Amino acid sequence: MLLKVVKISALVAISACTLNAGSFDTQAEKDRQALVKYMEAKFSNPEKNKSFFPYSTEDELKRVIKKGVKAADLAKGSYAYDSIGREQYDDINEMPPYEDAIDEGEVLYGKKFANGKTFKECFPKTDIAGDYPYFDNKKKEVVTLTQAINDCLVANGEKKWNIKKGNMAKLEAYFSHQSKEAGKKVAIKIDSKEAAQAYENGKKAYYTQRGYLKLSCATCHVQGTGKRVRKEYMSPLLGHTTHFPVFRLKWGNLGTLERRLEGCNKDEGENPHKGSSKWAKEVLYFMSYMSNGLGIDGPDIRK
Ligand code: HEC
Structure with a gap:
């Protein structure tokens, strides 16, 4: 018991120390680098690293799953390593179904509110x-970003938008496109003790098993990346936030990251947390930090 108390207080002292030092992102940065290392190791040579791909045949590992995939490629999700999925993706992207949405987003950006102001x-x-x-x-x-957009609407006497699709997805598509054109990267900051705590909350939620299926996000998007669920390969946490909103063929329209998060949370067998909840926002903060340094690549398409 005493030993446990000593250990715990030593841990508290260490973390207090790092926090006082002013580098509030030390832990997050360690986590991010470990994730990059893990994913790059997994895809360095799938034929050799068979244990990561227990449901794939030899032939699949040889012909379908690409070798030597790097962190920067993973913004493309499973299309970074699934060469068949990638061909279909490239075909669809010849006439991207989200192009009009970018233009409509630009119009929304410049459109006057009732008070004469704009976004x-x-x-x-x-x-x-x-x-x-x-x-x-x-x-x-x-x-x-969804919250900031809605806050702007309310501050200008307008009604909030649905955070999952419609105008919200269009305006975000415009912002994402502009960011991609400007060569912008994911640049999430953790600059206070409270911010570091929010990150830790998000991380914990991401790794917590939930619902009657006892799945965590990480089951599928960290350990499970590269495995197949029926016909779909699972994409990595690394790069998950770089390309939203996405036009999903299943939805038939454009949706935000919040929409995707709710869907996956539901698939875990849980009554999903709302995209605007503290829970979801902290999960998104953690997820986005994990993609730090990767190029913005949205909007995009997904199955
Ligand atoms: C049972 C496995 C499973 C679990 C658990 C799961 N997902 Fe997913 N998720 C999928 C599948 C399958 C897809 C579609 C294929 C892909 O891109 O991985 C997907 C897609 C996504 C995408 C879109 C990826 C992209 O590139 O567009 C995001 C983001 C995501 N999930 C986040 C989450 C979060 C956050 C959680 C936890 C709340 C979670 N997922 C839990 C299986 C899962």
Whole structure:
């Protein structure tokens, strides 16, 4: 018992120390680098690393799953390593079904509210997709891009938008496109003790088994990356936030990251957390940090 107390207080002392040092992202940065290492090792040579791909045949490992995939490629999700899926993806992208949405998003950006102002008041720059979510040290909460857009609408006397699709997805598609054109990268900051705590909460949620299926997000998107669920290969956590909103063939329209998160949370056999909840925002903060340094690549298409 005593030993346990000593150990715990030593741990507390160490973490207090790192936090006082002013580098609040030390742990997050370690986590991110470990994830990059894990994913790059997994895909360095799938034929050799068979244990990572227990449901794939020899032939599949040889012909379908690509070798030597790097972190930067993983913004493309499973299309980074599934060469058959990639061919279909490239075919669809010859006439991307999200192009009109980008234009409509641009119109929404410049359109006057009833008070005569526009989104420019809140978002003077448009290449901002990689800067969200951020931790607001005054409000002491994670702020997602969807939330910032809705806050802007409300501050200007307008009604909030649905955070999953429609106008929200269109405006985000425009921001994402602008960010991609400008060569912007995911650049999430953790600059206070509270921000580090929000990150830790998100990480814990991501790795917690839930629902009657006892699955965690990580079961499928960390350990499970590269495995097949029926015909679909599972994509990595690394790169998950770089390309939203996406036009999903299953949806037949464009949807936000929040929409995808709710869907996957539901598939875990749980009554899904709302995309605007503290839980979801902290999960998104963690997920986005994991993609730090990767190029913005949205909007995009997914099956
Ligand atoms: C039973 C496995 C499973 C679990 C558990 C799961 N997902 Fe998924 N998820 C999938 C599958 C399958 C897809 C579609 C193929 C792909 O891109 O991985 C997907 C897709 C996604 C995508 C879109 C990826 C892209 O590139 O567009 C995101 C984001 C995502 N999941 C997040 C989550 C989060 C967050 C959780 C936990 C709340 C979670 N998933 C739990 C199986 C799972």
